[in-house]
Amino acid sequence: MKNEGTQPMETPGNLFVVAAPSGAGKSSLVKALLELDSHLQVSVSHTTRAPRGQEQNGREYWFIRPDEFQSMIDRGDFFEWAEVHGNRYGTSREGIEARLMAGEDVVLEIDYQGALQIKQMFVHAVLIFILPPSWAELEQRLRRRGEDHPDVIAQRLVNARVEVAQAQHFDYVIINGLFETALFDLKTVVHSQRLKYVAQRRVKSGVFAALDLL
Ligand SMILES: Nc1ncnc2c1ncn2[C@@H]1O[C@H](COP(=O)(O)OP(=O)(O)OP(=O)(O)O)[C@@H](O)[C@H]1O
Numbered sequence: 786m787k788n789e790g791t792q793p794m795e796t797p798g799n800l801f802v803v804a805a806p807s808g809a810g811k812s813s814l815v816k817a818l819l820e821l822d823s824h825l826q827v828s829v830s831h832t833t834r835a836p837r838g839q840e841q842n843g844r845e846y847w848f849i850r851p852d853e854f855q856s857m858i859d860r861g862d863f864f865e866w867a868e869v870h871g872n873r874y875g876t877s878r879e880g881i882e883a884r885l886m887a888g889e890d891v892v893l894e895i896d897y898q899g900a901l902q903i904k905q906m907f908v909h910a911v912l913i914f915i916l917p918p919s920w921a922e923l924e925q926r927l928r929r930r931g932e933d934h935p936d937v938i939a940q941r942l943v944n945a946r947v948e949v950a951q952a953q954h955f956d957y958v959i960i961n962g963l964f965e966t967a968l969f970d971l972k973t974v975v976h977s978q979r980l981k982y983v984a985q986r987r988v989k990s991g992v993f994a995a996l997d998l999l
């Protein structure tokens with residue numbers, strides 16, 4: 786599932802990758818972050834999963850057939866893709882490449898397999914893992930959301946054990962207990978990365994040396 790032939794890239798825009806077990810609250814947090822941060826854009830993934838609830842094609846996902854997804858893989862259209870909970874999901878090049886090159890910041894909401902693939906291609910990508918406060922709360926959130934069949938929820942809870950074990954490979958881990966606290970933490974990570982990036986660019990351009998400050 787690795788995207789062969791892609792060299793590590795350094796882009797003017799920042800790339801944030803948010804992963805979590807299903808139901809931990811990653812989509813809710815990213816949605817709230819986007820409302821607060823007009824410099825950040827989300828990439829809409831492609832999936833073979835059927836729409837659920839109020840989901841709309843082109844908003845939450847591009848919903849496509851398995852054969853269409855396979856054609857996109859064959860054409861090399863994806864930066865990364867993975868099979869998750871029995872369906873395929875992928876981040877298209879079209880979705881992010883141009884925006885990052887234009888200096889825009891992009892956030893991806895993807896699973897840990899995709900996140901680790903992205904880190905190999907974009908060495909400066911910031912990987913953020915969202916944890917629920919407990920297993921019981923994770924199950925409650927999936928049930929309260931009320932959009933998945935009980936069998937699907939059971940499957941996702943089993944997979945969550947595997948996913949949570951991958952948090953160690955991420956740059957940041959945020960516990961989504963109290964929503965506002967987790968959102969603050971997420972904003973802080975994004976803000977810190979921007980400051981770091983600006984500082985690095987200034988050091989590279991020699992501006993600090995020119996000011997005789999360092
Ligand atoms: N901090 C929180 N406290 C209580 N409920 C929350 C919190 N964060 C999110 N939720 C609720 O938990 C449910 C799952 O959240 P969400 O859909 O954002 O999860 P997700 O990680 O994106 O899941 P998936 O990967 O399946 O899309 C939603 O009903 C959401 O409103």
Ligand SMILES: Nc1nc2c(ncn2[C@@H]2O[C@H](COP(=O)(O)O)[C@@H](O)[C@H]2O)c(=O)[nH]1
Pocket residue numbers: 804805806807830831834865866867869870874875876894895896897898899900
């Ligand atoms: N590797 C990728 N994973 C993705 C992508 N888009 C979403 N996802 C992840 O899939 C699961 C299930 O999502 P759901 O919407 O069916 O609940 C979740 O972990 C998503 O983050 C993608 O493009 N690539």
